[in-house]
Amino acid sequence: MAETHSITIMLLIFSGKLFMADSKGFFPEANVTCIIHDDCILPCSFRPTGTVVIHWYKQQIPVHSYYYNKDQFGLQNKHFSGRTYLFNSHIPHGNASLLLRRVKVQDKGRYKCYTSTRKGNQEIFVNLEVKALIQSVIMEMSDEMVTCSSQNVYPVPQVTWATDPPSAQDALENATIKITDHKGLFTVESTLRILSNHSNYTFFCSFISADKTQVWTVSRKNQESITQEEGHALSIPCIAPQSLQNFSLSWTFTSSSEFTVILRYDSRTRHTFILWEGQAELDQDLLLLGDGSLLLHKPDSEEHSGTYTCTLSGLQSRHIVLTKVNITVASISVDEQSVQRSWWSTAASAAFVLFTIMLALPQCVRQRGTAMEASHRYNGAGLVHKDQNTTALYINRQHGVECNTLQLQFEAQDELSGSVPKTAEDCTVDVPAGTKIEEEEKTVGPPVEGNDGLQSSSLDKDGFGNIEPRLHIP
Template structure:
């Protein structure tokens, strides 16, 4: 005979839903706020159904339920029964003992060491028909089919739970060289789908990538996908998305390496950084790399609208453009020594990260037209004076040769080379 286990699971969760703390073994836990409606009528209906089943058959067989738990959180495997005095409870994963309860207390003698210290029942709720199991610090190895066996003087009941586990995608890291762009994510489970795109768009045939995965000792995965650069490095924005196996999560990273920028020192310079899509809540970080490690020079938080600027007076953001997703950096008077290097803009939003990298070369300022005119005038005057002195010197030397020992000082105060 079959009973909808969804109702049983709902009842179990409803029993746990209380404003008061509940106790699991020696652990006292405050229940999180629940958004489930009151289901007292459903509980009464369920008890009536179970009573009828028990009257016709001493063993109740129920369909499997599916539960998904997040690594490494705690998780509840629901199990309900009709309370009729003393009860025996056994939890198994296949044939492996997970948790046992009889003689009105927990029994750990046969518990498999994999579950040691990680399981408990809600003892105060057992008299109310709650045999649910709390599994702490869920692992990849916990995945599988569990059986909840309960036995009372009215009969036996078996409920099967299919436990799926997943480790959420925490972030996606994107790196780029002159030839390849790589996307990677660590400590995830199960294997996600990886997709690539570019802006402007490219044909899917051009986006052939290589994806590899590796597993650590905990069973968690590292997934790395590599794509060859299309054309010049600065032609495209590369977009990589990791899609969870159950489609409930999408994490996107994008990156653009811009062409190098050259500017004369002392002249204002704007380094572009525009988010690829509209973001409601985001943070923006500018870093600068010269010869040493990257240095954070500016941070902005859209929620608080607070700006942390280590280059106050040297660089700033346009507050109005920021609200439109434009985080371009304005350098007021760039210096050849202090401001030449690589600037990296990182825009982080909900499950997304966008990076723009720009190499900036500050050069010596060229001379203006007015300064050039002044310099030309100065050189012209200097050249004329030098030519005049040269002419006098030559004339004096000629006079000395012609008059022999004639006093040179007389020559300086008389007409040049006049005959007496």
């Protein structure tokens, strides 16, 4: 319905122009430009006076005929078969315009509208121009050259090149080729060689339509590679070379031939799609200024190393920034290495002490059991001990070296167990089997006078007046 309404408005406009020309006594030729693959109206009007005959020709080729109040297709050329229509309901009002559907390149040319009534004949000429709009421009870039191309365009557009920073014209010499398909549409490809000192430049390629109504501009920059240590925030720059009103932004990631769209943004809806939620984000304030830089919070060496492509698309414009990013494994600082060495040293020491305790503990248990067994055995044999503490003290003195060694071992693991022998009684003495512990008593005889004039007892004493037992080991 909307299409029919627009066609009716166009007919009224064209009819009005033609009637104005007729009132002045001359009929200028009409110039019409139609979009290929779209429908197009070739205007023609006359003064209705009863029955009318209408013939449309392209040069001498019959396009469409109308007489006896109906369409006649007997003489119609095959090229126009099924594609031409008159507005029959408007013919009585003087409208003989032709609707040409699905315009082709071959439809281009000069058409004649012939009308005949009882008051005479009339001829109106219409020059039809056709064009295929530039739909897109694709830019590809390598280390040695950059190529711009566009497909299905008509007529051939003009191609221009520029760089940022600016370059001399002799550095922008390019080769442009055009290829025509079976429909008459062109594929245009222009190639520019990159000079060695221009590898980091921004390259601009513009396709300008023949009627100057369209100017498509694509720019691309291969930025220097970025190397960053994993775990540290990283900003990948992407700034539009010119201000954009309504634009869309996309970030893609390529690694090991895998292509991933990680982010999309539309300035008209302010809607943002982020696949890497929590890992990547944009600065919303800078976006409105044309800065679409991507912020990676904690990049990982395996997941985030690859090629990042930023694409800013506006009305008949596109800006592409390609950046290779290498995320390296985090290095260990000197302080961290010292801490790690200290930790391992402490752990090794603790393990050694624990191992020593594990070896000594069974021996201590056996020693305690043997000492208790010896004590019970000698007590059971009927030996009389005047002072059992004296006997234990003698045994402890005989084995003091071994007890001290064990005590040092227990002190070494003080931090682990919290138990350290406090006295000699905490140590267990290993008394070999068959050892006799006896306390000799000698008959007290008359005092013997020594050299110093003092009397000496025949009993052995320990220096404190206590009788010291003797230990006999067979």
